[in-house]
Amino acid sequence: MNAAAKRISRLINLTATPLLAVGLLAGAMQSANAGSLTVDIKGDVLDKGTVMLALYKKDDKWMGKATDGRVIPAKKGGVSVTFDDVPEGEYAISMYVDENNNGKLDANGIGIPIEPYAFSNDASGAFGPPSFAQAKFVVGKEKTTHVINLK
Amino acid sequence: MDRRAFFKSTGAAFAASALPLGALQSAAVHAQGISADKLEFDPTLTPLRGFHGQDVSCERAQIEGRIPDDLRGTFYRNGPGLFERGGMRYEHWFDGDGYVNAWKFTDQGVAHQARFVQTRKFIAEQQANVFLVPAFGTAITAKMPVRSNDDVNTANTSVVRLGDRLLAMWEGGSATALDPETLETRGLVTWAPELKSMPFSAHPKIEADGTFWNFGTFLGKMVLYHISASGTLLRHAVFDAPSGGMVHDFAVSQKHIVFVMPPIGIDIKALRDGKGIGQAMTWDANTSTKVLVVEKADFSRRRILELPAHMVFHFGNAWEENNIIRVDYVRSQNLSVFDEWMRKGMRGERTPSAQSHPAFLRIDLNRGRAELTHRNENVEFPRVDPRVVAKRNRSIFYPFAENQKDNSLNSVMRLDVDTGKTDRFSFGASALVEEHVFVPKRGSQREGEGYLIGVGFDLKRQQTFGTVFDGSNLAAGPMAIIRLPYWVPTCFHGNFHASNA
Numbered sequence: 001m002n003a004a005a006k007r008i009s010r011l012i013n014l015t016a017t018p019l020l021a022v023g024l025l026a027g028a029m030q031s032a033n034a035g036s037l038t039v040d041i042k043g044d045v046l047d048k049g050t051v052m053l054a055l056y057k058k059d060d061k062w063m064g065k066a067t068d069g070r071v072i073p074a075k076k077g078g079v080s081v082t083f084d085d086v087p088e089g090e091y092a093i094s095m096y097v098d099e100n101n102n103g104k105l106d107a108n109g110i111g112i113p114i115e116p117y118a119f120s121n122d123a124s125g126a127f128g129p130p131s132f133a134q135a136k137f138v139v140g141k142e143k144t145t146h147v148i149n150l151k
Numbered sequence: 152m153d154r155r156a157f158f159k160s161t162g163a164a165f166a167a168s169a170l171p172l173g174a175l176q177s178a179a180v181h182a183q184g185i186s187a188d189k190l191e192f193d194p195t196l197t198p199l200r201g202f203h204g205q206d207v208s209c210e211r212a213q214i215e216g217r218i219p220d221d222l223r224g225t226f227y228r229n230g231p232g233l234f235e236r237g238g239m240r241y242e243h244w245f246d247g248d249g250y251v252n253a254w255k256f257t258d259q260g261v262a263h264q265a266r267f268v269q270t271r272k273f274i275a276e277q278q279a280n281v282f283l284v285p286a287f288g289t290a291i292t293a294k295m296p297v298r299s300n301d302d303v304n305t306a307n308t309s310v311v312r313l314g315d316r317l318l319a320m321w322e323g324g325s326a327t328a329l330d331p332e333t334l335e336t337r338g339l340v341t342w343a344p345e346l347k348s349m350p351f352s353a354h355p356k357i358e359a360d361g362t363f364w365n366f367g368t369f370l371g372k373m374v375l376y377h378i379s380a381s382g383t384l385l386r387h388a389v390f391d392a393p394s395g396g397m398v399h400d401f402a403v404s405q406k407h408i409v410f411v412m413p414p415i416g417i418d419i420k421a422l423r424d425g426k427g428i429g430q431a432m433t434w435d436a437n438t439s440t441k442v443l444v445v446e447k448a449d450f451s452r453r454r455i456l457e458l459p460a461h462m463v464f465h466f467g468n469a470w471e472e473n474n475i476i477r478v479d480y481v482r483s484q485n486l487s488v489f490d491e492w493m494r495k496g497m498r499g500e501r502t503p504s505a506q507s508h509p510a511f512l513r514i515d516l517n518r519g520r521a522e523l524t525h526r527n528e529n530v531e532f533p534r535v536d537p538r539v540v541a542k543r544n545r546s547i548f549y550p551f552a553e554n555q556k557d558n559s560l561n562s563v564m565r566l567d568v569d570t571g572k573t574d575r576f577s578f579g580a581s582a583l584v585e586e587h588v589f590v591p592k593r594g595s596q597r598e599g600e601g602y603l604i605g606v607g608f609d610l611k612r613q614q615t616f617g618t619v620f621d622g623s624n625l626a627a628g629p630m631a632i633i634r635l636p637y638w639v640p641t642c643f644h645g646n647f648h649a650s651n652a
């Protein structure tokens with residue numbers, strides 16, 4: 001492996017801790033300044049498989065353990081996910097469509113994902129995922145809707 | 152969906168992959184590029200101005216001389232055809248969108264048609280009328296998500312017929328299938344699910360029986376493809392490349408696949424800072440140029456030899472006898488042609504390009520030695536008779552520069568590799584020529600018996616023309632000149648597909 005490839009693998013070699021007991025954590029997340037967050041995922045590549053979505057807040061390790069997440073069947077035309085009682089603040093989303101339901105984002109022989117994926121803000125990175133700053137958006141006190149366009 | 156699968160959710164999933172490799176820059180960078188107004192274009196460079204997305208056609212080109220009765224079929228060519236949008240101009244020739252030309256040779260004469268490949272990039276940018284994605288040699292802030300190589304695929308480098316498809320090829324991503332008759336875009340070609348979006352070079356090698364070999368390289372990884380004459384993937388392999396940079400072309404002999412890999416590095420920091428791949432390339436003169444020899448029968452059997460640092464883009468052919476492989480290509484000193492000449496050319500400034508010479512590599516597999524010799528003619532775009540690909544060849548055909556101070560190609564040449572003799576024709580100061588390809592005479596069995604056909608640009612008329620030479624007598628001058636009533640953007644490469652007799 002050459003230096004460039006090593007650098008890339010370092011950049012993305014983030015140990016993701018399983019999203020432990022997301023449901024159990026949900027109660028603890030309620031606070032006075034909490035709103036709801038609806039994520040609309042649009043695109044013509046949602047006709048098969050499962051949408052895997054992870055929600056990160058600012059203090060989380062981006063691309064590591066997420067604050068919350070959803071696993072929902074893909075649906076032609078688009079899917080919508082709502083998180084209730086999300087404390088105000090900055091968040092970012094990473095998501096992909098597990099088209100063959102094998103529980104992972106499949107990649108081709110040189111490591112490029114071959115299942116649809118996206119980040120909030122429709123951010124794309126350079127030789128690695130985009131930064132939290134590129135993908136972040138604000139959840140306010142009331143209702144927030146964020147749209148992600150899968151191609 | 153069980154929860155367990157979710158636990159391996161997105162963070163972990165992304166950790167295993169090198170995403171999004173097509174995204175060649177971060178969002179913080181401002182777009183660069185040349186301001187399109189006020190450019191004073193040298194008239195010899197008119198075809199580098201490019202088009203604005205329009206398709207052109209001419210049903211009956213004017214013919215001077217005579218087209219041979221057995222020259223029937225379509226001469227396909229491809230090159231970057233569009234360089235400007237919204238007042239902004241690309242900085243590098245390689246950046247333009249693929250523009251496929253078809254010169255149809257029929258009993259009625261020669262018809263010409265050219266169409267832009269409808270890539271995802273082209274369609275989106277055509278609608279927006281600004282560049283939306285980063286280019287190879289121009290830093291442009293992405294205005295739409297770039298999630299794989301194919302999101303920046305321009306399909307602009309060559310074109311070849313394979314089965315019932317016409318493949319418009321780039322090198323950093325998938326081939327794009329077109330309709331061979333109408334040039335309509337059908338879509339990206341995926342050879343196998345795990346090969347989706349993989350690099351596929353624009354220089355496949357096709358043996359006389361149709362066996363189709365190709366490769367791809369990307370940041371230290373290589374892929375090899377063995378494809379049948381009808382276009383079915385037979386075998387492939389992915390492995391680590393012995394050097395990280397760009398590999399543009401290769402050669403195939405009877406039993407081996409040969410790569411010559413110049414010491415090009417990629418400055419990954421420059422990439423992350425928003426440079427295009429072409430801008431992030433580095434040249435390490437202190438390292439060697441690596442020769443990688445792979446066995447055709449077993450892609451896992453590979454060996455590496457070394458040569459002093461030099462640059463290569465294009466190969467003619469390879470063949471072997473008694474464990475000695477002979478490879479011919481065109482060598483140059485370093486990357487200067489790439490940087491300086493192309494960048495100036497895109498501004499319409501005519502400037503001398505670096506010299507490049509016929510080179511001959513001898514690989515002794517028994518002794519593990521590689522030796523390189525070269526001639527002094529100034530050439531590019533070597534081609535051989537398609538009947539001798541991966542077999543012993545006697546001739547190599549090149550465009551070359553005769554008495555040209557700036558090394559621009561104004562002539563064609565056949566080199567007899569056995570005797571070292573050449574057969575040449577020059578257009579002098581009246582025209583510049585592109586790659587020329589060899590078309591065998593119908594019914595002939597002998598190498599070199601046939602026609603050499605190509606494209607040129609008439610400097611005075613400011614029009615593109617086609618050429619037909621007798622492949623065994625170039626010095627006699629073209630048998631036919633096919634004049635188009637317009638100019639078209641300069642192409643890189645192409646291939647002739649004979650129609651059934």
Ligand SMILES: [Fe+2]
Nearest residue numbers: 399465643644
């Ligand atoms: Fe080329």
